[in-house]
Amino acid sequence: MKKVIALMLALIMVLSLAACGGNSSANNAANTNNAAPAKTPDDYDWPSGNIKVYIPGAAGSNTDLSARYLLDFLSAKYPNAKFEIIDEKTGDGTMAMELTRNEKPDGSCIMFTGSGSNIMYHQGKYQYNVMDPTQFTIVAPAAGGNGQGSIFLTQPNAPYNNYKEFIQYCNDHPGEVKFATNTGTTQEMKVKLFLMKHDLMDKVKLVISSGNELVTGLLNGSINVGLQSENKAAQYIESGQLKGLFNNTHMEDGMTPSTKDIDTYYDLGLLDIAFRAPMYIIAPGNMDEALAQKICSVINEVEKDDATQQKWAKMNSWFYAKSLEQIRAEVKSTDEDCKAVVEGKITKSQFGTN
Numbered sequence: 001m002k003k004v005i006a007l008m009l010a011l012i013m014v015l016s017l018a019a020c021g022g023n024s025s026a027n028n029a030a031n032t033n034n035a036a037p038a039k040t041p042d043d044y045d046w047p048s049g050n051i052k053v054y055i056p057g058a059a060g061s062n063t064d065l066s067a068r069y070l071l072d073f074l075s076a077k078y079p080n081a082k083f084e085i086i087d088e089k090t091g092d093g094t095m096a097m098e099l100t101r102n103e104k105p106d107g108s109c110i111m112f113t114g115s116g117s118n119i120m121y122h123q124g125k126y127q128y129n130v131m132d133p134t135q136f137t138i139v140a141p142a143a144g145g146n147g148q149g150s151i152f153l154t155q156p157n158a159p160y161n162n163y164k165e166f167i168q169y170c171n172d173h174p175g176e177v178k179f180a181t182n183t184g185t186t187q188e189m190k191v192k193l194f195l196m197k198h199d200l201m202d203k204v205k206l207v208i209s210s211g212n213e214l215v216t217g218l219l220n221g222s223i224n225v226g227l228q229s230e231n232k233a234a235q236y237i238e239s240g241q242l243k244g245l246f247n248n249t250h251m252e253d254g255m256t257p258s259t260k261d262i263d264t265y266y267d268l269g270l271l272d273i274a275f276r277a278p279m280y281i282i283a284p285g286n287m288d289e290a291l292a293q294k295i296c297s298v299i300n301e302v303e304k305d306d307a308t309q310q311k312w313a314k315m316n317s318w319f320y321a322k323s324l325e326q327i328r329a330e331v332k333s334t335d336e337d338c339k340a341v342v343e344g345k346i347t348k349s350q351f352g353t354n
Contacts, residue, residue: 041294046107047074047081054086054100054111056093062315066143066279067112069311070319073302092116092184094126101128101135105287107295112142115186115277118335122342123184130282131335137287140299141327143312143319144279149249150190151233151259153218153242154225163246163268166225167198174203180217180226182210186277187227190248192341193273218242231316234258250274255316275337278330296324 053071057063064087071083088096093116103109113130120126128135152166160166170177181191187210195201209217209226217223219241228236230249234256236242247254247264250271254260265274281299283292300321302308312318322330 039288039290041290041297044107044291044294046291046294046298047078047083049080050082050084050108052084052086052103052109054088054096054109056096056111056113056116057087057089059087061087062317063112063114063279066312066315066317069308070143070299070302073305073308074298077301078298092120092125094120097126097128097130097136100282101284103284105137105284105291107283107287107291110139110281110283110295112279112281114142114144114279115189115275115334115338116184117282118331118338119184119186119189119342122335122339125184131332133285135285137283137285137292138280138328138331139283139287139292139324140281140296141320141322142279142281142299143317144277149247149251149254149264149274150187150227150229151237151247151254151262152225152245153228153233153236154245155218155221156240156243158224158243160245161243163263166245167200170198170200170203175205176224177204178207178222178224179204180207180209180214180223182214183208185210186275189277189338189341190227190273190275193275193337194248196341196344197270197273229316230255230259248274275334277334278327280327280331293324296327 053067055061055064055067064085068085071085074081075083086096086099088099090096093113096111097113097117097120100109100111117126117130121129130136130138154160154166160169179191179195181188191206192201195204207217207223209223214223214226215228215236218226218236225245227248230247233242233244237244237258244259244262246268247259247262248270249255249264250266251264252266254262254264265271281295283295303319303321309319
């Protein structure tokens with residue numbers, strides 16, 4: 001009798017466990033079926049609410065004005081959004097990056113930037129890589145030069161008048177030419193790409209100079225050659241105070257009347273060192289990809305707004321709509337160039353031939 005009772009109890013336990021297992025499976029299936037589906041861009045209401053916008057420059061700078069034109073367009077189209085513009089140039093923009101990095105990735109904070117962010121990381125001036133999606137999210141293109149180059153400027157009486165004469169002079173007079181550049185900038189990348197391609201790194205003296213100091217140095221002759229964007233260089237060329245040697249744009253012609261006749265990298269067969277540095281917009285890392293897609297699609301809407309495009313055109317700039325994949329690919333390419341230049345790993349053989 002005891003054996004029968006024991007067998008009955010064992011059977012009951014087996015059935016109970018089976019029942020529990022069955023319920024567990026059913027519950028798991030139910031939980032799986034009830035899991036929230038992944039969000040799509042349309043699930044996000046962006047822009048709305050308060051949105052911080054960091055600009056790594058001074059109020060009134062080209063980056064500041066360019067960003068404001070876009071934000072004026074968005075504010076008019078999306079009245080439920082309130083953009084708070086914060087100009088933060090401390091540490092050449094590293095403070096703006098750090099403030100952005102520490103915000104929530106919910107669309108309430110974005111930052112306008114460019115190749116400077118890539119350069120500063122590779123130069124060790126900032127510890128977080130803009131390409132690291134756990135720290136930053138690239139969310140959209142921004143208006144930029146889109147073809148505007150920089151003019152290699154020198155004095156009117158300099159003993160060289162064009163690309164070939166300048167290279168020959170540097171080779172014939174090693175250590176004589178003082179070449180100005182500003183560290184941690186796109187201009188530095190352009191200068192070093194040119195010097196590396198032509199084996200001139202050890203034949204010129206690099207002088208750290210920027211902004212007004214660079215122009216003053218060119219005007220008083222303490223600097224022999226320096227780069228200025230086309231729109232800034234134009235005034236000095238037109239007045240006869242300085243002359244342009246060549247233009248590092250990848251376009252066929254310069255973008256101002258006084259720079260149209262200056263040889264470009266396109267004319268000279270130097271497109272392999274035409275540093276294309278896109279302006280772009282970032283947000284804090286770990287952002288939902290659907291939200292990033294939403295932000296990108298909204299910002300791309302400005303391409304068709306003629307009024308805003310004309311404002312940018314007066315700055316020799318323009319906005320081109322790009323998918324998230326396109327702008328990220330462009331930034332990645334720029335980042336690879338910055339890394340190679342900073343580490344000095346580009347050799348002449350990598351450039352090909354003219």
